[in-house]
Amino acid sequence: MSQTVAVFDIGKTNVKLALFDHGRLLWEKTAPNRVLLGPPYPHEDVETAWNFFLDALREAARTHRIDAIVPTAHGAAGALIGESNLAAPVLDYEFAGVEVIEPEYAKLRPPFAESLSPNLPAGLNLGRQLAYQKWRCPDLFAKARHFVGYPQYWAWRLSGVAVSEVTTLGAHADLWAPRQGQPSSLVKSLSVEHLLPPLRRAFDPLGPIKPEIAATCRLAPETPVFCGIHDSNASLLPYLVSRQAPFTVLSTGTWVILMCVGLSLEKLDPRDDTLANVDALGRPIACGRFMGGREYAVIARGGGNPEPGALERVIASGAMALPCFTGHGGPYATSKGKIRGDVATRDRTALATLYCALVSDLMLTRMGVTGGDLIVEGTFAGNLPFCQALGALRPAQRVFRAEDAAGTARGAAMLAHWPPSYHIAEPGPVAPMSMTGLDAYRKAWTAAVDKIAR
Incomplete structure (x- = not known):
C-alpha cells in the first residue's frame, strides 16, 4: 500500500x-x-x-x-x-x-x-x-x-x-x-x-x-x-538493514562523517576527532569526522568536480593541500591550511579531491579500519575521481557510491515504517583504478602532515 x-x-x-x-x-x-x-x-x-x-x-x-x-x-x-x-x-x-x-x-x-x-x-x-x-x-x-x-x-x-x-x-x-x-x-x-x-x-x-x-x-x-533522527544516522539507516558488518559509510556534505559499523571502539582518539555516535537502535558506532565539504570548497575556490586526468596531473606536479582550511573537524583542526607547490586553476578541484581522499584514508587507518565495504553517499558520491582515489588508497576494501542527493532524507523516511519491508536500492560499485605516482604522493603528504602538531 x-x-x-x-x-x-x-x-x-x-x-x-x-x-x-x-x-x-x-x-x-x-x-x-x-x-x-x-x-x-x-x-x-x-x-x-x-x-x-x-x-x-x-x-x-x-x-x-x-x-x-x-x-x-x-x-x-x-x-x-x-x-x-x-x-x-x-x-x-x-x-x-x-x-x-x-x-x-x-x-x-x-x-x-x-x-x-x-x-x-x-x-x-x-x-x-x-x-x-x-x-x-x-x-x-x-x-x-x-x-x-x-x-x-x-x-x-x-x-x-x-x-x-x-x-x-x-x-x-x-x-x-x-x-x-x-x-x-x-x-x-x-x-x-x-x-x-x-x-x-x-x-x-x-x-x-x-x-x-x-x-x-x-x-x-x-x-x-x-x-526523528540525527542526519548522519539517517544516512546510515539503509545500510543497517541491507548489509552485514563490518562496513563503513562516508556521509558527505558540509561534513564528512566516517561511520564504521562493526569496528571496535578501542582505537578512538579525541585528538583525531574520532568518536562514537549512537545509531537509531542505541548502539555506539565508531566514527570520524572532518569538515570535508567546506574544506573542498576553500581549496577548489568553489564547487564542481575534477576533469578526467586532473588528479594524475596534480600528483605529477607534487602540489599538495595540507590541513586545515576551516578550523573545524579532523585531526588538525587547529592548524592553518596551506597549499604547497603550484597548481593550475583548472586543477584546483583535483587538488581538493586528493586532499579529501587522503584525510579520509588517514582517519580510517588511525581508527583501525582494515576491511569491509566502503560506501560513499552524499555530495562526494557524485565525484567519481574521489571514489576512485579512495579505492586506490584502500585496495583491501571495495568502494561503492550511492548516487543519491536525497540519501539523508531517504533514510529518515524509513523511520515511518521501521523496519522497512520494501527493497533497499544498492549503491553502485566503483571500478578499481590505479593512479600513477599515488603511493609516493601519499607517503610525501603523510610525512608533511606528520610534522603538524595535533
Missing part, C-alpha cells in the same frame, strides 16, 4: 522538504538555511525555516496525500523550549563566543572514556551550548521546560510532544554515555536532568500533527509525526 512520507531535512547549509513512497523520491523543495547574528548570540533562523516548511507542505499537499512526517537535522543544535515557544534561540554551533565559559565547563566535561565525545571547538559539543545558555543567558534559560535535540524540536513544533532521542544526544554532545546507554555525568553536573524529556526511539510516532497545522497545510488531522 502506498504511504507518502514527508521529511523535514534541516542541514547546516540548506533546508529541504522531500516526499517519499517506499524509498522512491516523489517531490522535493529546497531553500537556503540562514544564521541570524543575534541578539543574544548567533542563532538558527528558525522562523524562516518554519515558514518554508509550511509553504512547502501546502504546495506538496496539492498533488500528494501526506501520510506521515519525519524530521532529521544536523547534530550540533538543540532547543530550549518553554510552554509553547522557544525559550531561547537555537544557538549556531559555529559561534566561538561559547568558549568564554571553557574554564568552568572543562571542570564538568565527562572524560572521553565515558562520553566518547572529543573536546571540539565553538559549539560543536552540544553540552557546551547548554552550559553557555544556562550561565550567560539565565533569564532565557529560566523560561525553559525542556531541552531537546534539533530533530525533536521540529517534531515538538509539529505535534506538541517533547521527547529526547539518542542519535542526537549521542552525537559528540558530551550529554550521553554510549557504553552505558544513559545520560552522561554532565547532565547531573549541570543540574539539567529536569529538562530532558522522556526518551523515545527515532522511529516512534509521537502523535498526530497539531490541528491548526493540519488545517493550514490541508493535511489529514490524523497525520502522525515521528520522533
Whole structure:
C-alpha cells in the first residue's frame, strides 16, 4: 500500500522538504538555511525555516496525500523550549563566543572514556551550548521546560510532544554515555536532568500533527509525526538493514562523517576527532569526522568536480593541500591550511579531491579500519575521481557510491515504517583504478602532515 512520507531535512547549509513512497523520491523543495547574528548570540533562523516548511507542505499537499512526517537535522543544535515557544534561540554551533565559559565547563566535561565525545571547538559539543545558555543567558534559560535535540524540536513544533532521542544526544554532545546507554555525568553536573524529556526511539510516532497545522497545510488531522533522527544516522539507516558488518559509510556534505559499523571502539582518539555516535537502535558506532565539504570548497575556490586526468596531473606536479582550511573537524583542526607547490586553476578541484581522499584514508587507518565495504553517499558520491582515489588508497576494501542527493532524507523516511519491508536500492560499485605516482604522493603528504602538531 502506498504511504507518502514527508521529511523535514534541516542541514547546516540548506533546508529541504522531500516526499517519499517506499524509498522512491516523489517531490522535493529546497531553500537556503540562514544564521541570524543575534541578539543574544548567533542563532538558527528558525522562523524562516518554519515558514518554508509550511509553504512547502501546502504546495506538496496539492498533488500528494501526506501520510506521515519525519524530521532529521544536523547534530550540533538543540532547543530550549518553554510552554509553547522557544525559550531561547537555537544557538549556531559555529559561534566561538561559547568558549568564554571553557574554564568552568572543562571542570564538568565527562572524560572521553565515558562520553566518547572529543573536546571540539565553538559549539560543536552540544553540552557546551547548554552550559553557555544556562550561565550567560539565565533569564532565557529560566523560561525553559525542556531541552531537546534539533530533530525533536521540529517534531515538538509539529505535534506538541517533547521527547529526547539518542542519535542526537549521542552525537559528540558530551550529554550521553554510549557504553552505558544513559545520560552522561554532565547532565547531573549541570543540574539539567529536569529538562530532558522522556526518551523515545527515532522511529516512534509521537502523535498526530497539531490541528491548526493540519488545517493550514490541508493535511489529514490524523497525520502522525515521528520522533526523528540525527542526519548522519539517517544516512546510515539503509545500510543497517541491507548489509552485514563490518562496513563503513562516508556521509558527505558540509561534513564528512566516517561511520564504521562493526569496528571496535578501542582505537578512538579525541585528538583525531574520532568518536562514537549512537545509531537509531542505541548502539555506539565508531566514527570520524572532518569538515570535508567546506574544506573542498576553500581549496577548489568553489564547487564542481575534477576533469578526467586532473588528479594524475596534480600528483605529477607534487602540489599538495595540507590541513586545515576551516578550523573545524579532523585531526588538525587547529592548524592553518596551506597549499604547497603550484597548481593550475583548472586543477584546483583535483587538488581538493586528493586532499579529501587522503584525510579520509588517514582517519580510517588511525581508527583501525582494515576491511569491509566502503560506501560513499552524499555530495562526494557524485565525484567519481574521489571514489576512485579512495579505492586506490584502500585496495583491501571495495568502494561503492550511492548516487543519491536525497540519501539523508531517504533514510529518515524509513523511520515511518521501521523496519522497512520494501527493497533497499544498492549503491553502485566503483571500478578499481590505479593512479600513477599515488603511493609516493601519499607517503610525501603523510610525512608533511606528520610534522603538524595535533
